[in-house]
Each structure stands twice: as C-alpha cells, then as structure tokens.
Amino acid sequence: MSADVEFENLVKLYYRDLYRFGLSLTGNETDAADLTQETFYIWANKGHQLHKSASVKGWLFTTLHREFLKGCRRRNRFPSESIDEQTQELPSAPADCAQQIDSRTLLRILGEIAEDFRAPLVLYYMEDLSYKEIADVLALPLGTVQSRIARAKIQLLRRLSEPTLSLEKAK
Amino acid sequence: MNTREAKQILLLYRGAIDDGDPQFRAALDYAKTDPELDQWLREQTKCYDAIRTKLRAIEPPVGLSEKIVRRRPIPLAQDWSRIGQLAAAILISASVTVLVLKWLEHRQPVAGAQEIEVTGEVLDMTCYIASNLSGPAHAECARICIKSGEPAGIKARDGKVYLLTGEPGHSVNAELAEYAAQVVTIKGKQTVRDGFVQLQVEEIRKL
Numbered sequence: 153m154s155a156d157v158e159f160e161n162l163v164k165l166y167y168r169d170l171y172r173f174g175l176s177l178t179g180n181e182t183d184a185a186d187l188t189q190e191t192f193y194i195w196a197n198k199g200h201q202l203h204k205s206a207s208v209k210g211w212l213f214t215t216l217h218r219e220f221l222k223g224c225r226r227r228n229r230f231p232s233e234s235i236d237e238q239t240q241e242l243p244s245a246p247a248d249c250a251q252q253i254d255s256r257t258l259l260r261i262l263g264e265i266a267e268d269f270r271a272p273l274v275l276y277y278m279e280d281l282s283y284k285e286i287a288d289v290l291a292l293p294l295g296t297v298q299s300r301i302a303r304a305k306i307q308l309l310r311r312l313s314e315p316t317l318s319l320e321k322a323k
Numbered sequence: 324m325n326t327r328e329a330k331q332i333l334l335l336y337r338g339a340i341d342d343g344d345p346q347f348r349a350a351l352d353y354a355k356t357d358p359e360l361d362q363w364l365r366e367q368t369k370c371y372d373a374i375r376t377k378l379r380a381i382e383p384p385v386g387l388s389e390k391i392v393r394r395r396p397i398p399l400a401q402d403w404s405r406i407g408q409l410a411a412a413i414l415i416s417a418s419v420t421v422l423v424l425k426w427l428e429h430r431q432p433v434a435g436a437q438e439i440e441v442t443g444e445v446l447d448m449t450c451y452i453a454s455n456l457s458g459p460a461h462a463e464c465a466r467i468c469i470k471s472g473e474p475a476g477i478k479a480r481d482g483k484v485y486l487l488t489g490e491p492g493h494s495v496n497a498e499l500a501e502y503a504a505q506v507v508t509i510k511g512k513q514t515v516r517d518g519f520v521q522l523q524v525e526e527i528r529k530l
Contacts (some may be wrong), residue, residue: 160392167391171383185387192391218471221464222449255377268463277375280340291467302334309370 163192166209169279170216176274177220179263191216210281213289217271253312261311269304276301326360329353333364337371436512441479441522442530445502448474448486462504470500477509477522485513485522495524506530 167188174184194215199208253261262270275286287297332350341347354360447465450456456464457478469475475487475496487509489495510526 156395159395163388163391167388168383171387172378172381175381176378181384185384188383188387189391189394193394193396196396218467221467253377255380258374258377259381274378276335276337277371278378282340283335283344291470298335302331305334308374 159192159196162195162208166212167192169209170212172278173213173274174216174220176259176262176278177217177267177271179259187216187219190219194219207285209279210285210288213275213279213281214291217289261308264311265304265307269300269307272297272300273304273308276305324349324353326353326357329357329360330363333360333367336364336368338368436514436523438510439513439522440508440510441477441485442506442508443477443479444504444506445469445487445499446476446478446484447503448476448484451476451478451484457504459504465503466500469496469503472496475499475503477507483520485520487511488521488523490523498527499524502527502529 170188170191171184174187175181178184178187191212195212199211262274265273271290272286272292275281275289279286281289283294283298286301287294290297292300329350332346333354335341336347336350351364354364444457445465446457447461447468449468450461450464472494473496476484477487478484487495487499507530508528509522509524510528512523512525514521514523
C-alpha cells in the first residue's frame with residue numbers, strides 16, 4: 153500500500169474521533185479542526201517512528217493531547233469548576249439520563265468540568281480505549297485516571313439530574 | 324466485597340471492553356447476588372450508552388478529512404548519500420564550534436559559580452515566557468510540559484526567574500515535574516552568562 157493511500161485510510165478511520173476529542177478539550181470547532189489536522193501532519197512526518205506493535209490510535213490521541221497542552225489552548229473557553237477532593241456519594245443514573253438533551257448541550261455541560269478531569273472522562277465515554285491506554289494518552293498513572301473519571305462522572309450525573317437542566321431540555 | 328465497594332468499582336464499568344478486568348468480574352459476580360445493585364448497574368450501563376451515543380453523534384465540519392489529505396506535508400525524499408554528506412558537514416562544523424567555545428571559555432571564564440538557595444514557584448518556562456502562564460490553574464499543563472522535557476524554571480519571591488538544570492547530561496525534569504506550580508526552595512549553583520541566570524539543582528525542599 154502506498155504511503156498516500158495509507159495516510160488517507162488513517163485519516164478516514166480516525167479523524168472523527170480525534171475531532172470530537174479536540175472539541176471536548178478546546179470547546180471550539182476551529183481549534184478542534186486545527187488540532188486534528190496538526191495531529192495527522194505530525195503522523196505524516198514522524199509516524200514511521202512508531203513501533204509496529206504500538207497502538208496507532210493511542211499514538212494519535214497522545215499526540216493531539218500533547219499538541220493541545222503545548223499550545224495551552226485551554227484559554228478558559230469553558231468556565232470550568234474544580235471537583236471536591238472528598239469522596240462523593242455515588243449517584244443514581246438520572247432516569248432519562250441524556251436522552252432529551254442534544255450533543256452540543258452535553259458537550260457544554262462536560263465543558264463545565266475542569267480540563268484535568270474532562271479529558272479522561274471524554275476518552276472514557278467516547279473511545280474504546282482500555283484504562284491503561286487512557287493513562288498512556290494522558291501521561292498519568294492508572295489509579296489517577298480511574299479516580300479522575302469516577303469523580304468527573306459523578307459530577308456529570310449530578311449535573312444531568314439538576315432541575316435547571318430539565319428546563320433547558322424542555323426549551 | 325460489600326455493596327458499596329462493588330458500586331464504586333462498577334461506576335467505571337462500560338460493558339464488554341472491561342470484562343477482561345478481574346476487578347470488574349468480581350464486582351459483576353457480586354451484583355448478581357444483590358438485585359438492588361443489579362438494577363443500579365443496569366441503569367448506569369443504560370446511561371453510559373446514552374451519553375456515549377450523544378457524544379459520538381458529533382460530526383466534524385464537512386470536508387475536514389479531504390482538507391487534511393489534500394494539505395498533507397510531503398516528507399523529503401531520503402537520499403542517504405546526501406544525508407551522509409550533510410551529517411559529516413554538521414559534525415565537522417559542530418566540532419569546530421566546540422573547540423572555539425572551549426578556547427573562549429579559557430579566555431573568559433564563566434562568572435563564578437555561586438552556591439545559592441532560591442525560594443519560589445516552579446515554572447514551565449515555555450508557557451511562562453510565551454503566554455505568561457503560571458500558578459495553580461496552570462499546574463497540570465506545567466507538570467506535563469516539564470515531565471516531557473520542556474525547560475523548567477523558578478520564579479523567586481523578588482520576581483527574578485532562574486533556568487533550572489541538572490548537572491551536564493543529567494536531567495532533573497522528572498523530579499521538578501512533581502513540584503510544578505508549587506513553591507519550593509532549591510539549593511544549587513548559580514551561573515550567569517550574557518545576563519541569563521541558570522541554577523544547577525542540587526537539592527529541592529518542599530515548603
């Protein structure tokens with residue numbers, strides 16, 4: 153397979169996933185598209201250095217996350233909230249969960265969660281990555297990743313259960 | 324295992340992808356013996372699927388994939404003989420530069436290395452200089468940048484910034500990353516050249 157065809161296939165396979173991850177990090181469509189594009193260009197120049205057995209998907213997500221941090225693009229596009237350090241009561245899943253809100257509203261609610269917690273939570277929901285792979289992408293210990301996902305998920309479920317959100321859903 | 328412990332584990336359970344993990348398997352087995360927990364797990368899984376579906380419904384802008392493919396950078400063809408010549412030229416040039424620098428060092432020694440202690444915030448110099456980012460809000464970015472090899476620094480209480488290094492050939496970034504955006508006291512050797520101040524780290528003390 154020629155390098156051009158290989159590159160085109162790779163783009164077709166992963167550009168949606170990378171764009172969604174980029175959008176959840178930046179909260180901005182243009183920045184998400186730029187990050188996705190940049191990630192594939194880094195692949196075009198350096199992808200051959202990747203060991204055969206390593207995960208291409210993991211490499212692409214790691215690269216996008218690094219590029220995001222490098223540019224420090226999280227310029228508070230989302231006003232985020234920190235998460236309590238204390239152990240929180242495990243919530244019940246809201247009866248209709250996210251059934252009645254659209255994707256953009258869900259993305260906005262995710263954006264209210266601090267970036268350190270949002271990135272692992274988004275990978276948890278959107279991508280079929282193991283916890284070990286998520287930890288590798290974010291360069292964090294496995295235990296930290298699991299703890300951040302759990303705490304962020306509790307915050308998300310709480311937010312989805314709030315009456316004010318029901319009003320938004322009804323609009 | 325009790326119900327609460329099983330719940331804490333199963334809060335992260337996503338379905339088939341996690342079935343191989345013994346911790347999840349044990350919690351799933353426990354849930355089969357507790358109807359209330361089993362019901363909670365069903366609701367969690369349903370909610371997980373709903374959120375996942377919503378998020379995966381987000382579509383990139385039309386034409387993004389074509390744009391990426393169209394603008395793909397073309398890597399330079401690798402002519403190994405040319406690369407070899409280039410490498411030899413760089414090696415010779417670097418050797419000459421090193422010799423000249425060594426000679427200059429003998430003529431004009433570095434302003435004496437001085438043992439000092441500096442108390443201040445550990446900075447990720449890349450983001451600090453380019454975007455004036457520091458403090459607790461930037462801690463995670465700083466930790467990752469320093470850990471991945473970006474230059475680190477310390478901003479003393481008087482506002483003076485020092486570049487932090489290890490001994491030649493020995494990086495201290497891994498140790499410094501742990502203290503990113505935190506206030507610490509660093510003991511080391513200060514050297515100055517052309518107005519640029521470097522602190523070679525010997526000891527890090529957390530306040």
